[in-house]
Amino acid sequence: MTFEFQGPSSSSNTHQWTYDVFLSFRGTDTRNNFTGHLYNALHKRGINTFIDDELRRGEEISPALLKAIEGSRISILILSKNYASSSWCLDELLKILECKETKEQMVLPVFFKVDPSDVEHQTNCFGKAFDKLGDKVKDDVKMLRWKAALIDVSNFTGGWHFSKGNESELIQEIVQRVSLIVNRTYLNVAKYPVGIEPLVHEVNSLLSIGRNDIRMVGILGINGIGKTTIAKAIYNSIAYQFDGSCFLANIGETSKQESGLVRLQETLLSEILRDTRILQVGSVDRGISVIKHRLCSKRILLILDDVDKLVQLETLAGNCDWFGLGSRIIITTREEALLANHGVDLIYQVRGMGHNEALQLFSWNAFKTEKPFENYDELTERAIRYARGLPLVLTNLGSELYGRSIVQWKSALDKCEASRKRKRKVRKKS
Structure with a gap:
């Protein structure tokens, strides 16, 4: 998700979508198996999903299909071995990537029994299908556009690579991810989000979401410099990629209140585990034990905002091994020494506006x-x-x-x- 500022009402989450999900797939490969089952699972979960049930005739993608892509919050690309043999599928792909840039839509690729590197380089069976289409189309400019789109999508993070195994488990995982995106609440970033986008990109590069390590990143700066605003924007842009997420605001102030640290621990657990009940931990020490036990296998995003004491970090995110592989912990603070003492991996120093x-x-x-x-x-x-x-x-x-x-x-x-x-x-x- 990007944060390009066009004026007072630039936030993507105010967009009125017609569909939650658009499914792009090669019918002969997956219509009657994987894609059909995925559509049914999404429909049963109450997720408004567009699937093209008509047999495709002609070379031009229909205006109705273009409109469906434009009106979908998420596009799921099911890249199967014959996906690149269809000019219709590839034109869908071009439109989807266009909407990703212009409408801030999310794109989730599923590499279904094909390797992402084959999509990127158009090799093996995926490449043969693409070459066969090229012999038929005989349009070098269009082939180059399709090729660039395939290279682009092969490098997306947050998708799935399925070669063999239980398809129903993959479908369940996709439905769970989509449910989080569709139903999640966006944090209010700023009325006028001027200059936020490049800062979000810089911090995201430090986070390296695609890597399967556990990483703590500090956002450092003086009062009023925009640390919390940046953290909120990052949360909105990447939270959907995790098993669970939590933004704990005003930690320094909250921890001064009676049982403040315990309440922060309880909020952390409730939000990440998506449990509407307040999980009673009773004491800080027991809270630490519960966090480590319940979250050690979960890939989570945790943002600890306005931390001013080391004990707050030791209580809420004492060590990387408290959380599952791929987790990211972001800490906003004015205290550089605090980040150093806690062994934070990387620090982003927020600069003032030009x-x-x-x-x-x-x-x-x-x-x-x-x-x-x-x-x-x-x-x-x-x-x-x-x-x-x-x-x-x-x-x-x-x-x-x-x-x-x-x-x-x-x-x-x-x-x-x-x-x-x-x-x-x-x-x-x-």
Whole structure:
């Protein structure tokens, strides 16, 4: 999932989808077995799934099918040995990848009795089917587009490779994953998510979701720099790829309350195990034991937000072996020493906003547009200098100044700057 900001209402989770799932498959390979069984399992779970039940005639993909792809939240690609022999299937693939980029749809590939490397390089039986289609189509440009699409999808994470075994177990796993995606609640990231997308990509590269290790990553930065906002956006973009997920907010504040750490442990267990009941652990020590016992074989995503004491980490994620292979633990904090003491694998230092991003974020809050109003340019620059690249300050100050006159702007900025000077003097004296 991406977070490209187009304006106030850019969030993908507000999109009204016609279908939950679109199934793309080669009918002669899997219609009457794997795909048919998968469709029935999804339907029984109440997941609104599109399957093309008609025999395909002609070379052009139908407008109705294009519309179904555009209206689906998730596309499942069942890449079987003859998938690449069909121009219809490959045109579906092109449309699905287009919608992935333009509509933030999710794509889950199933390499069904074919190796992902054969899809990537068009080799063995998969490659023979593709070459046979090329002899028939005789269109080099189209073949190159299809080839690029196959290379692209072969490198997707979060899919399945099935060569032999129990198909019903695979179907059950797919249905479970789709259910999590369809039914999950998205965290509210930001009203104006300016500049979030590249930061999410940078942290995701540290997480390396495709690897089967267990990894702790710290997001480090001062107050107001956007640590929690980045963590929420990451959670929304990758949570569906795990057996269970939990975002524990305001840990530093919550742990100060009576039985705060115990309640955090109970919330962690309830959310990851998807148990609506409050799991009573009684004490911190027992909570540690239950977490290790119940989660040691689960691939989980755990975000620990605003940690300020080592004991909080030792209580909630004491060691990597508490969780199953492939798990990712993300910690947001202001304390670099805390991350070092806990042996966090990698640390991402959040940087302040550059001028252009700061201008855009402030403008959306102060003017409800991406640029300042006429005659407000100089005052806007004062506000941006005062904020020093901190998204929280840009947001709060912009919201406070929204709808005010130039005289009121000058007065408010004078007070902000004077307050900062007084605080500096106090710090110097102390």
